[in-house]
Amino acid sequence: MTTSSLSPRTAVYRHVIPAGDPWTHEIKRGQTLRIVDVEGNQAADTLFYDAHDPSNRYSASDTIQRQAALYLSTGTRLISTLGDELLTIVADTCGRHDTLGGACSRESNTMRYSFDKEYMHACRDSFICGVHAWRPELGKRDIGPNINFFMNVPVTPDGQLTFADGVSAPGCYVELRAERDVVCVISNCPQLNNPCNAYNPTPVEVLVWDA
């Protein structure tokens, strides 16, 4: 657990993302992004891209490999598909964030739950809208496995994987320093079929500070 000394009063940008909405924003090198789990136990599905090269994007496996660790917390460097450091987590009052669970999609909901869940809103649809808001030529091909801030997906030593109740609580936040100009796309997860949002999707707030 690492708290931040930054005051919301000095933020250059503040925005509340309602559950089920996408959010797209450029974070300049040296700026700090804070994501706040306003009401607790909300999954913030998050992608990052090199702002000048969308093919160089956040990579879950490179991040896991570089740190030899599954969970993200203070000190974790977020690594891109081309091996670059995109951002570093500099504060975290939650303690553990997931990058194995990926995003929900309407298609995977049929596989995971039942065929009649297909109509339900899902993160991938928000991601598609979110990347289009930045560059219309981008699509599903550009959406790789994401980070789930505030989500708890424990792996046991014998290799089982479960979705557990969140370790997050109202007001928990994570803060990241951009190591290069990046574009952040968040889908504030609308999933109602598992405990990742405590079955009650709620808003998250994003704040940005200059260096």
Place this chain on the structure above:
Amino acid sequence: MDVTINHSPAAALFTKTLTHSGLWSAVVSRGKTLRLTALEAGANVGVLLYNAAVPSERYNLPDTLKGQHIFYLRHPFCLHSDMGRVLASITADTVGWHDTVCGASDAKLVKTKYGGVNYQAARNDFQRNARDSFVIELAKWGLGARDLVPNLNLFSKVVADEAGRLSFVSSHARAGDLIELRFEMDTLVVLNTCQHPLDPDPQYHPREVRLEVFRTLPVGADDACRKSRPENERAFVNTENYIALRTA
């Protein structure tokens, strides 16, 4: 670990042995099975899979893991795409644990760990890395770095402790170990035998691996992979619907 052999005893319709840091890519159609055999202990095969007709659909690490509540791959699990469908099923496996979370080596890692010996110095014993190997083969199918996603690392085992710290398990695969992937969709397979990125062995030493492709029997309703999880049954139905609509 029991070996389940589902393919007919007929001869393989394709055989190739990968030597050095071998690279390979091919479209393998639905109904065929690719057998990979480690010819030396300690092998690793990095693999990416794409829908051959619509390659924006590809192997998806999170859906494969969360759909089956697993952190690693083995028989009778399935390899899921990002569209709720099954690209391939693990129909035979003498190893029992294959990594899929640690990704691929890159040029920097190979230089740091092994020296990065180039072609000028070593001719065809030069040191390739897995990411560049993927990109080279992807380019031959109109794909590229934009299409890199977390890959399979067949024959390699990485375990996590309670805090999520990862440890590579050395001497995991033995000579003669094999895994079979039965394709449920026409699939672009892109693979290489570069070492696992967390393998602490300081020697650059890709192992020889044999590839064989067989024609296999249609998947029955009682198929072990299909029945291994209700999620897999639904993913098979999604796959069959997709194929029914696509084919004449």
